[in-house]
Amino acid sequence: MSSTTTSAPGEDQHVDLAISGMTCASCSARIERKLNKVDGVQASVNLATEKASVSFPSALSVTDIVGVVEQTGYGATPLEDESPGEAPEMTHDLVGSGSLRLRMVVASALALLVVLVHMVPPVRDALGMTGHWLQLLLTAPIYFWAAWPFHRAAAVNARHGASTMDTLVSVGITAAFGWSVLALLTGFTEDLYFETAAVVTAFLLIGRFIEARAKAQGRSALSSLLQLGAKDVAVLRQEAGSGAMATSEHRVPIGELVVGDRFVVRPGEKVATDGTILSGRSTIDASMVTGESMPVEVGPQDTVTGATVNGHGRLIVQASRVGAETTLARITRLVEQAQTGKAPVQRLADRISAVFVPAVLVIAALTFVLWLVTGHTFTEALAPAVAVLIIACPCALGLATPTALLTGTGRGAQLGILIKGPQILESTRRVDTVVLDKTGTLTTGHPVLADVVTAGSLPQDAALKAAASVETGSEHPVAGAIVAGARERGVTLVRADDVVSLPGLGVRGTLKDTVVTVGRASLFDVVPEVLVEATERADGTTVLVGWDGTARAAVTVADTARESSPRAVQRLRDLGLRPYLLTGDNPRTAAAIAQQVGIEAADVTADVLPQDKFAAVERLQREGRVVAMVGDGVNDAAALAQADLGMAMGSGTDVAAESADIVLMRSDVEAVADAIGLSRRTLSIIKQNLVWAFGYNTLAIPLAAFGLLTPLIAGGAMALSSVLVVLNSLRLRGFGRA
Numbered sequence: 171m172s173s174t175t176t177s178a179p180g181e182d183q184h185v186d187l188a189i190s191g192m193t194c195a196s197c198s199a200r201i202e203r204k205l206n207k208v209d210g211v212q213a214s215v216n217l218a219t220e221k222a223s224v225s226f227p228s229a230l231s232v233t234d235i236v237g238v239v240e241q242t243g244y245g246a247t248p249l250e251d252e253s254p255g256e257a258p259e260m261t262h263d264l265v266g267s268g269s270l271r272l273r274m275v276v277a278s279a280l281a282l283l284v285v286l287v288h289m290v291p292p293v294r295d296a297l298g299m300t301g302h303w304l305q306l307l308l309t310a311p312i313y314f315w316a317a318w319p320f321h322r323a324a325a326v327n328a329r330h331g332a333s334t335m336d337t338l339v340s341v342g343i344t345a346a347f348g349w350s351v352l353a354l355l356t357g358f359t360e361d362l363y364f365e366t367a368a369v370v371t372a373f374l375l376i377g378r379f380i381e382a383r384a385k386a387q388g389r390s391a392l393s394s395l396l397q398l399g400a401k402d403v404a405v406l407r408q409e410a411g412s413g414a415m416a417t418s419e420h421r422v423p424i425g426e427l428v429v430g431d432r433f434v435v436r437p438g439e440k441v442a443t444d445g446t447i448l449s450g451r452s453t454i455d456a457s458m459v460t461g462e463s464m465p466v467e468v469g470p471q472d473t474v475t476g477a478t479v480n481g482h483g484r485l486i487v488q489a490s491r492v493g494a495e496t497t498l499a500r501i502t503r504l505v506e507q508a509q510t511g512k513a514p515v516q517r518l519a520d521r522i523s524a525v526f527v528p529a530v531l532v533i534a535a536l537t538f539v540l541w542l543v544t545g546h547t548f549t550e551a552l553a554p555a556v557a558v559l560i561i562a563c564p565c566a567l568g569l570a571t572p573t574a575l576l577t578g579t580g581r582g583a584q585l586g587i588l589i590k591g592p593q594i595l596e597s598t599r600r601v602d603t604v605v606l607d608k609t610g611t612l613t614t615g616h617p618v619l620a621d622v623v624t625a626g627s628l629p630q631d632a633a634l635k636a637a638a639s640v641e642t643g644s645e646h647p648v649a650g651a652i653v654a655g656a657r658e659r660g661v662t663l664v665r666a667d668d669v670v671s672l673p674g675l676g677v678r679g680t681l682k683d684t685v686v687t688v689g690r691a692s693l694f695d696v697v698p699e700v701l702v703e704a705t706e707r708a709d710g711t712t713v714l715v716g717w718d719g720t721a722r723a724a725v726t727v728a729d730t731a732r733e734s735s736p737r738a739v740q741r742l743r744d745l746g747l748r749p750y751l752l753t754g755d756n757p758r759t760a761a762a763i764a765q766q767v768g769i770e771a772a773d774v775t776a777d778v779l780p781q782d783k784f785a786a787v788e789r790l791q792r793e794g795r796v797v798a799m800v801g802d803g804v805n806d807a808a809a810l811a812q813a814d815l816g817m818a819m820g821s822g823t824d825v826a827a828e829s830a831d832i833v834l835m836r837s838d839v840e841a842v843a844d845a846i847g848l849s850r851r852t853l854s855i856i857k858q859n860l861v862w863a864f865g866y867n868t869l870a871i872p873l874a875a876f877g878l879l880t881p882l883i884a885g886g887a888m889a890l891s892s893v894l895v896v897l898n899s900l901r902l903r904g905f906g907r908a
Contacts, residue, residue, distance in 0.1 A: 182210075185232050187222040189215065190245035193323055193378075196334040196527050197244065200327075204242045205235070216572050222246070243326040270382065274375040277316035280308045281365075281372035288365045302354055305364040313347045317371045333527040339374060341531070342559035343367040346881060349552055361549040363556070363881070370560055370885030377889025380896075399477045399498055403427055403442035404434040406486070427492050435474075435485040443476040444491040452483030501588060501835070530562040530871070537875045553881060557874035561884035562867060566891040570859030573899035578852030581902050586835035587845045594831045595856075597815045598849035603795040604742055604842065605787060605809070608753035608760065611800055611819060611839055612739075612767050613729040617647050617711065619655020620728040623704035625721070631661050633723030636686045637715040639663045640679040644671070648711055651727040652688075676713060688715050688725075695719035709762035728759070734840045735767040741843035745850070747798070752786055752809075754778050783809040800834075800842050817842060848905050855902060859895045866891050 192198055198217040205213035210227035224235050232248050239246035286293055287301045287308070294301055320343070323336035346363035353359045404419045405427065419434060427433065427443055435441050441454070453465035456478040465481055468474060474487060476496045493499065534555045541551030575592050582589050589595070606612055622630040638656035641649035642663055656663060666679035666686070676689015687693050691705070694716055701724045705712045710728025714721040732738075742749050751774045753760045760776035775786055783801075787809045790797050799806070799813035810816030810830045818830035819837055832849075834841040870887065873879050879887070 182225045182227055183230075183232075184223070184225050185235060186249045187224060187236065187239065187246045188249055189220050189222050189239065190247070191323065191326070192217055192220060192244060193319075193334065193336055196332075200332055200334070201239055201242050201244055205238055208234075208238060211235070217569065219572065219576060221249070241330075243330045243332070270375065270379050273316045273319070274372070274379045277312045277368070277372040277375050280312050280316075281368040284308045284312075284365050284368040288362070302360075302362060305362065306351065306354060309347060309350075309364040309368045312368045312371050313343065316375060317343055317367075320371075320374070333531060335527065337527055338530060338559045338562060339370075341534075342556045342881070343370055345552060345556050345559075346370070349549070353549075359549060363552070366553075366556065366881040366885075369882050373885040373889045377892050380893045399496075400424055400440040400442045404436075406432040406434065425493075427489055429489055429492055431489045433487055433489065435480045435487055437480060437482050437484065439480050441474045441476055441478050441480060441485075441487065443489050444496050445474055445476075445487040445489045447472050447474060448486045448488050450483050450485040452485055453481035455479040455481065501583060526562070526567070526867075530558065533562070533871060533875065534558040541877075554875055554877045556881045557877075557879050557884040558871060560881055561870045561874045561879060561888055566859070566863035566866060566895045569892060569895050569899075570863045571856050573896050574852055574855040574859060574902065577899045577902040578848060578855070578905075581905050582845070582848050585844055585848070585906055586841060587848060588833040588835065589845070589849060590831055590833070594815070595849050595853040597831065598798075598846050599853055600796045601798045601815050601846065602747060603750065603790055604747045604798045604800065604846075605750045605752050605790070605813070606769075606839065606842075607783075607801040607806055608729075608751060608755060608763055612735045612751070612763060613731050615729065615837070617651040617727040617729050619651055619658070619725070620710050621704075621708065621726040622723060623701060623726075624723040625698040625700050628722050630723070631659065633715050634659065634725065635661045635663065636681060636717075637688050637713070637723070637725050639681055640666045640669060640677055640686050640688050642666065643669065644677060648713060648727050649677070652713075652725055655727070684717050686715065686717050688713055690714070691721065694721040697721045707758075709759050729763075731763055731766040732839060734838055738838075738840040738843050739768045741840065742846075745843065745846055747846070748795075749773065750786075750790070751775070752778050752783055784812050787812045798842075798846070800839070817845060844906055848902075851905055852902060855899055859898055862898075863891070863895060 189198075189201065192201070192215075198215040201222065202213050202215040205211050205215070205222070205224060208226070208230070210230070211224060212226075213222055213224045215222045222239070226235055236246045236248065284305050287297060287304055288294065297304060317340070320336045320339040323334065324340035327334050327337060343366070347367040350362040350364045350367070353362055402421055402423050404421050406417050407420050408417055424442055432448065433442055433445075437452070447468055447470050449470055451467070451469040454468050454474055455465045456475060468485075473490070474485075475498070476491075477498045491497070537558050538551050538555035541554060542548070571592075575595075578595075579589055619634075622634050624630055624633050634652070634656045638653045638661065641652050644650070653663070664681060666681055668685075669677065669679035671677050672689060672693070676687065676693055678685060678687045678689075678693075680686070691697050691702075691714055694714060696719060697714065698721065701714060701721050704724040704726070705714075708724070708726040708728075710726045712724050712726040714724055716722040739749050749769050751760060751764050751769045753763075753774075753776055755763075755776055757774075757776040760774050761771060764771060764774045775782075778786065783799075783806060787797050787799055791812075791814070796815075797813045798815040798817060799809050800817045800819070801810055806818070810818060815832070816830035817832045817834060819834050819841075832845050834845060870879065870884070874884055
């Protein structure tokens with residue numbers, strides 16, 4: 171979903187390119203190296219996603235950048251902005267056309283017949299010399315047609331003075347096939363290698379097909395995100411009719427929706443785009459977009475996200491964001507940026523891949539020469555040289571990082587975890603401290619009625635009835651909690667007259683000729699001691715209720731800890747992290763929440779101003795701690811930026827999300843543990859892949875050079891190595907599943 175961006179003169183531009191023709195890490199490394207040689211250009215080329223992300227000065231154009239790629243021997247197409255509902259096509263020419271599957275099937279069938287003719291004694295003996303000509307007949311289509319992509323890529327790279335994995339394959343099977351044809355035509359030896367050319371080609375095509383399918387599965391998470399969006403929408407239009415304006419529904423494609431349009435969402439339908447509910451009540455299932463497992467109750471003035479699913483009610487929504495500005499589009503953009511980038515650990519692999527193929531060609535030549543000079547025949551020297559060429563293909567090395575990154579970031583998106591770049595993975599490994607905001611992070615962010623204390627003989631329900639009746643209609647969160655709590659307790663509310671808001675203090679209204687005041691203690695002349703004590707020991711916000719200048723009751727509302735918070739805090743400890751609580755609330759409330767969720771009293775800081783949050787993170791860093799900060803508001807933005815790892819709750823503000831390294835779409839602190847756990851697991855898989863790829867090539871090349879691996883075994887092992895790396899990466903798809 172990325173794009174070309176324009177900029178002012180003198181500023182850098184950016185373009186994402188779909189690259190065609192890449193087959194191995196050497197290809198991607200060479201394109202990247204050529205692009206980065208151009209003055210002012212910064213490029214990152216990803217083999218797994220088959221894309222390049224390029225920043226370039228305004229003196230250059232996109233055409234210039236495409237030209238550099240094409241001069242290197244590959245195809246490049248600028249990726250324009252797509253609608254959120256469009257899935258990106260794979261750029262790999264073989265997979266996209268279905269040609270790879272056909273070549274694999276034909277090569278495998280013919281190779282099986284070649285092996286049968288060459289290696290099964292009864293068949294070989296029965297055919298005699300005819301069997302040799304039959305092997306040529308069966309192998310020729312494999313060499314000239316099935317293996318053509320290897321030969322073509324090798325030739326293209328040779329024209330540009332370069333070599334890749336395809337060079338090794340093409341040279342290897344050409345040596346085996348060419349020698350066999352020469353031997354058959356001249357008759358100077360019966361040592362033929364038709365089966366080597368046939369079987370190695372079949373193995374490599376099978377491996378490449380499995381690898382392509384696995385990479386497509388790694389892309390599936392992003393593709394499923396892109397497919398979530400609605401395709402059309404029922405828009406409400408004003409039309410003149412019979413002397414008056416009438417409202418009617420018109421079903422239009424989603425691309426025609428504009429900001430400000432009102433549209434209808436029926437039960438079971440997807441919400442077309444981000445917007446605000448104008449009328450109707452329902453539940454919204456956001457699990458596919460944010461990972462939030464439970465449906466959320468919504469009503470007028472609540473915001474909804476495009477691609478979420480409406481429950482039981484009919485809603486009328488006003489569009490606030492459309493197209494590339496929607497939450498779904500932003501999620502997709504973040505995931506693609508992360509998948510296109512490179513983790514620092516990949517740079518070493520790229521540098522090695524760039525020089526690996528030429529080095530292998532030299533090793534294969536030396537192997538051939540050394541076998542000859544030590545008294546072996548030409549055919550005896552040919553087999554280990556071909557084995558070196560085949561076994562050394564650096565596919566596994568090139569796929570080690572991008573496939574894990576592709577799968578990990580895709581799985582994160584499914585869980586509502588957006589990792590902004592591959593470098594973030596390294597940060598999560600080093601983090602040892604996590605600083606948590608209270609409101610909206612550890613708690614629900616929605617206060618509820620906690621306690622009612624009365625003075626004298628006044629019943630609790632009577633005091634609550636008076637307070638809630640006066641507070642009805644107020645939009646203040648405390649008022650809403652009191653009214654909701656009264657209704658939950660079955661208290662019948664009455665209409666209050668002459669309601670007057672007292673900004674910063676409370677509210678006043680008349681109930682049956684009695685003026686009732688709800689608010690701070692300063693509004694009353696007399697506050698009984700029992701209410702003073704109740705206020706002092708309350709773990710929340712307390713307002714007093716009274717009349718005739720005397721407070722009669724104390725009503726406390728409190729923000730409650732999320733049910734999942736204690737479990738999440740323990741999971742953070744299990745990951746080796748020390749949790750800290752940072753909040754602007756009073757120490758008593760902060761201590762109560764900390765005790766509920768399992769954070770030690772010494773690790774709680776209350777009465778914190780926005781600038782103090784930044785200072786608190788800085789203080790922990792001076793103490794030698796590597797800090798992750800979790801927040802969801804504007805006042806958290808500075809602290810998120812200062813932290814070694816910033817994590818913003820997606821329910822929070824755009825400012826907080828922009829300042830963060832990881833965006834959590836779920837308003838659940840367990841997402842913090844999921845994010846760090848997934849990031850570390852992805853980094854672990856990358857390292858496993860690199861260890862395997864390095865170890866495989868390091869051990870396999872000497873074995874092949876000493877003749878301990880035949881070309882047939884080398885071909886199978888090389889193909890298997892790449893497949894194992896991809897399959898190991900795909901294990902990340904199961905992260906977080908019970």
